[in-house]
Amino acid sequence: MNIVLVSSEVVPFAKTGGLADVAGTLPIALRAEGHQVSIFMPRYKDVSKQKFGLTSVLKRVRLRMETGTKEFNIFTAMLPGTDIPVYFIDKELYFQREQLYQENGQDYPDNAERFHYFCLAVLESLKVLDISPDVIHCNDWQTAMIPVYLKTTLQEDPFYKNIATIYTIHNLAYQGLFEFDVLSQLGLDEALFHSDRLEFWGKVNFSKGGLVYADILNTVSERYSKEIQSNEFGCGLDGLLSSRAKDLYGILNGLDYTQWNPETDPTLPANFSVATLEKKAESKKKLLKLNKLTYSEDVPVLGLISRLADQKGFDILSSVIDQILNMNVQFVLLGTGDPKYHDLFEALEKKYSKKMKASLKFDGALSQLVYAGSDMFLMPSHYEPCGLGQLISLKYGTVPIVRETGGLADTIIDADQDPKNGNGFMFSEYTGEALLDAVKRAVAGYSQNKKRWQAIQKRGMDADFSWGASARKYGELYQKALEKKQVPA
Numbered sequence: 001m002n003i004v005l006v007s008s009e010v011v012p013f014a015k016t017g018g019l020a021d022v023a024g025t026l027p028i029a030l031r032a033e034g035h036q037v038s039i040f041m042p043r044y045k046d047v048s049k050q051k052f053g054l055t056s057v058l059k060r061v062r063l064r065m066e067t068g069t070k071e072f073n074i075f076t077a078m079l080p081g082t083d084i085p086v087y088f089i090d091k092e093l094y095f096q097r098e099q100l101y102q103e104n105g106q107d108y109p110d111n112a113e114r115f116h117y118f119c120l121a122v123l124e125s126l127k128v129l130d131i132s133p134d135v136i137h138c139n140d141w142q143t144a145m146i147p148v149y150l151k152t153t154l155q156e157d158p159f160y161k162n163i164a165t166i167y168t169i170h171n172l173a174y175q176g177l178f179e180f181d182v183l184s185q186l187g188l189d190e191a192l193f194h195s196d197r198l199e200f201w202g203k204v205n206f207s208k209g210g211l212v213y214a215d216i217l218n219t220v221s222e223r224y225s226k227e228i229q230s231n232e233f234g235c236g237l238d239g240l241l242s243s244r245a246k247d248l249y250g251i252l253n254g255l256d257y258t259q260w261n262p263e264t265d266p267t268l269p270a271n272f273s274v275a276t277l278e279k280k281a282e283s284k285k286k287l288l289k290l291n292k293l294t295y296s297e298d299v300p301v302l303g304l305i306s307r308l309a310d311q312k313g314f315d316i317l318s319s320v321i322d323q324i325l326n327m328n329v330q331f332v333l334l335g336t337g338d339p340k341y342h343d344l345f346e347a348l349e350k351k352y353s354k355k356m357k358a359s360l361k362f363d364g365a366l367s368q369l370v371y372a373g374s375d376m377f378l379m380p381s382h383y384e385p386c387g388l389g390q391l392i393s394l395k396y397g398t399v400p401i402v403r404e405t406g407g408l409a410d411t412i413i414d415a416d417q418d419p420k421n422g423n424g425f426m427f428s429e430y431t432g433e434a435l436l437d438a439v440k441r442a443v444a445g446y447s448q449n450k451k452r453w454q455a456i457q458k459r460g461m462d463a464d465f466s467w468g469a470s471a472r473k474y475g476e477l478y479q480k481a482l483e484k485k486q487v488p489a
Contacts, residue, residue: 001478002036003027004133006122008115008142009100010041012080013052013088016100018253018388019140019170022220025256027084029471035478038131040122042095043075043088052077054088063117063124066187072121074129087129089121112178115206116186119145127159135164135478141176143167144210148198151213152189164481167214169207171385172228172235173311176206200236211240216481218249220386221407225250233383247484249477252410253386254467260371260392262461267368272397274461277454280372280397287373290366291357293330300446301330302439303374303398305367305389308337308345308360313380313403318344319432324439328447331356334363334370371396376442380427380435384408390424394460399446399453400424401438411465415456416441423460 009015011024027037047054057074073090089095094114102108123146126133138146147165154160182204183190192198198209211217219225227233229242241248258264262280263273269286272279281297288295302324306312318341325331325348333345333356345358359366371377377393379402386407390400394411402408404426415422425442427434446453 001135001475002131002133003030003135003137003478004038004040004122004126004131005137005139006040006119006143006146007139008042008118010039010079010086013041013047013077013086014044014100017170018220018386021256021388022168022170022253023139024079025254025467026471026474027079028082029254029467030474031082031084032468033471033475035475037084038133039079039084039086040125041086041088042118043090044100045096045098047088049075057087058128061121061124061128063121065117065120067185070117074125087125089118089125091117091121094118112176112182112204112206113186115142115176116145116182116188119143119149122146123149123154123160132159133163135166135481137474137478138165138167138210138214140168140170141174141207141210144176144206144208146210147213147215148192148209152192164216164478164485165214166216166218166477166481167210169211169217169219169228169385172207172219172233172237175200175208175235175237178204178206180204208237208240211237211244214481215484216247216249216477217241217244218251218477220251220253221410222250222252223409224383224385224406227383227406249473250410251470251473251477252407252465253388254470255388255391255395255465257395257466260368260395262372262396265368265372267365268372274397274458277397277457277461283369283372284375285373287332287369288330290369291332291359293332293354293357298447299328299330300375300443301332301373302376302378302401303370303393304331304333304335304378305370306333306335306337306379308335308341310338311382312337313382313430313435314338314341315382316430316432316435317378317380320436321348323436325352325355327440327443329355329439329443332370332374333358334361334367336360336362371398374398375446376401376439378439379403379408381405381408382430387411391465394423394463394465397457397461399442399456399460401435401442402426403430403435404428415445415452419452421459422456423463424456 007023009020011020054075060071075088270279270282285295377398384406412424414426425438427438
């Protein structure tokens with residue numbers, strides 16, 4: 001099958017979050033399954049010819065729009081280590097900026113225009129490059145106008161007539177909401193401003209366009225595909241998603257074990273495996289030394305790598321963090337986010353200087369050491385569409401403590417509830433007390449029975465969350481999309 005995957009970010013070219021990881025790794029697994037795959041993304045400022053070996057494909061491609069004709073260029077490079085082409089939409093006006101979506105915490109005011117243009121440019125590129133995909137796989141709101149156009153203004157164009165679409169929701173909270181007047185600015189038919197189309201509480205919702213017009217919908221875990229049909233997690237779109245339940249699927253994101261593997265990770269002081277689990281202690285020693293904390297085999301280290309935001313559970317964590325730090329534990333945090341949590345953890349670091357360290361920054365090498373050197377990994381998320389942190393920590397023999405939601409619920413089995421299969425500790429109620437209870441159970445498990453604890457670690461390390469199985473499921477979804485080709489009433 002010929003698949004075109006469209007994403008606003010792809011590793012290693014551009015990344016702000018997990019979307020980029022998926023867009024840069026799923027195509028490799030799809031290629032291994034025998035599919036023909038190509039990727040489209042914007043060419044941002046940091047995607048240089050020198051750094052990534054870009055070559056020019058076409059210059060001054062004319063894109064005719066209701067508001068006039070605007071030209072763009074197409075560059076290409078191979079996804080590193082593969083024969084998968086990545087095509088870059090080069091439009092200086094829209095994409096040569098300091099960041100991808102915002103600066104200084106403020107969205108670019110022309111984001112609607114930028115990504116509407118990107119969607120149209122991708123569709124025009126397919127035609128001028130003579131790429132005829134069976135399926136276009138769209139990801140999040142920045143690509144959501146592609147299925148809209150294929151089912152409206154382009155539906156009679158013979159070149160596009162047989163192309164099916166899949167729209168993947170990576171996080172429903174990010175929807176691409178804009179004022180009504182963007183319709184006229186972008187030359188869009190005002191008939192689209194309807195509650196059955198793109199209208200959402202008086203605004204234009206790009207993501208809703210994808211949810212209405214794509215042939216098949218999916219999100220990044222089975223549990224999350226059910227949760228977003230509820231009022232609590234549906235972000236105002238639960239009714240629409242419930243109406244399309246028969247077309248909505250959940251496929252768990254995979255993990256790239258070429259990057260995340262303690263047996264080969266070059267950043268670790270000593271590589272380790274299930275058979276040499278005792279060498280994990282070297283990473284713990286290095287992590288604690290780096291953070292000016294004292295090593296003790298008997299004191300477990302709680303690791304946390306996250307965006308500091310309520311969604312990630314910091315509201316309930318903050319209510320019990322003093323009680324946690326008064327236990328026989330050490331705590332290492334890495335991440336940035338809401339200023340109120342920066343202030344909180346800076347104050348806690350001073351208060352518990354011998355027990356915790358907060359690195360309020362992004363640091364790729366340090367993150368790998370936190371995963372490898374911690375004994376437990378906290379993910380108390382309010383919601384978590386998939387989550388990669390728990391998958392990485394499992395591979396590194398670091399036992400997850402998670403809330404029962406989204407992909408966390410799909411991947412973690414509570415060791416107290418299911419002693420034979422347990423690979424972590426889980427709590428259901430979204431309260432500080434429930435989180436504290438899970439931490440207490442984990443710390444007790446670590447302290448009281450080393451043999452049992454190692455069994456939990458090894459089950460996590462032996463689990464296979466690679467992309468292979470997920471890629472096969474995507475292959476099945478692509479087939480469903482081809483068979484469906486739904487046209488909304």
